[in-house]
């Protein structure tokens with residue numbers, strides 16, 4: 539592994555339970571892969587570009603199988619920069635709390651920026667082909683409630699969405715570590731679940 543891109547979607551820094559678990563993974567990962575570069579993309583703190591009309595128009599040009607020229611090509615430079623950063627990694631760590639049963643909007647903004655035709659997927663006579671194949675991903679989440687079993691499982695739009703969108707671009711090797719429940723059963727249970735998730739994270743790092 540040469541480069542791991544850590545995409546952070548919790549704005550809570552030191553207070554973040556998600557980031558505690560990710561730190562357990564990263565500490566063990568760094569020991570095992572000392573030469574791997576770790577690039578940290580804090581989607582909650584970095585001002586990611588917003589999709590302008592020209593950027594969206596450019597997407598439809600690409601979907602039509604044409605290349606971008608002139609002002610649309612110019613407008614797409616910030617998107618290309620983010621895609622280049624994403625594709626320069628061969629492994630990913632996503633740190634995302636559950637927000638309203640799904641992902642924080644900053645992570646969705648990042649996904650809307652980078653998942654683009656010609657760059658991350660293309661249409662072929664055999665169907666859609668993902669262009670980020672062969673990469674590994676760990677997704678660490680934490681949730682106020684517990685969505686691991688029973689009726690509440692159907693409220694989890696976070697894990698299925700991330701599996702689907704990154705699977706769409708060819709990343710099929712995705713591991714999830716969900717720390718839950720963080721809030722619903724009080725702070726003691728929350729702390730215990732964070733500790734359990736940290737153990738899982740260390741074990742995962744040992745196999746990377």
Ligand SMILES: Cc1cc2nc3c(=O)[nH]c(=O)nc-3n(C[C@H](O)[C@H](O)[C@H](O)COP(=O)(O)O)c2cc1C
Nearest residue numbers: 548554555556635636637638639680681682683720
């Ligand atoms: C805006 C917002 C929305 C949330 N929505 C949910 C939710 O739908 N389900 C849930 O179980 N917890 C929800 N939570 C609680 C967080 O998922 C939980 O506290 C998590 O551990 C926060 O992660 P962090 O400590 O890494 O920031 C929400 C928290 C916030 C701030």
